[in-house]
Amino acid sequence: DAKTTQPPSMDCAEGRAANLPCNHSTISGNEYVYWYRQIHSQGPQYIIHGLKNNETNEMASLIITEDRKSSTLILPHATLRDTAVYYCIAITQGAQKLVFGQGTRLTINP
């Protein structure tokens, strides 16, 4: 599976959009981009995933560049409860295990 690169930390003001970047320049055509987050003292939580097209659900939006070498997770109106570590993972469907990096520690400030 392709390696992903994320900034170690980011800050965002409450109520603003949080844009979390992820670089996956070696991603192959059959690899999906998955995003998880982990709030302190809890297990990781699935957020969203995509292959080529942009995706949106009740939690976030995922924007994947046309060349698929990078993506951005967008939390449209960040709240204090969105403070967490966010993990971007590139993985083939059916790979049977997720490999987590160190993620981005997002802090939402009041």
Next chain:
Amino acid sequence: DTGVSQDPRHKITKRGQNVTFRCDPISEHNRLYWYRQTLGQGPEFLTYFQNEAQLEKSRLLSDRFSAERPKGSFSTLEIQRTEQGDSAMYLCASSSWTGGEKLFFGSGTQLSVL
């Protein structure tokens, strides 16, 4: 859907003791995973079951570690002769065959080896 349940939530033990953790996955999920996480690091894959079959084990899983999933339902992770380096959060996750890589994680068992 009651989510993935792990027990105990916290475990403190002395070096050299054996410990066992339990994970109850979401009932219709046939895949079950164990991960380990230390402070400041992302979760590390330990092992994976599909139904009762253990299909993959990480090289991180030394001979002191054993996992079982009898009858393809709950799973146990046992650590024998614990060492201080075993101190970590042990996370369990489950998923369905049709769910892709959408895993549902429990809240973990925090192990402290004194």
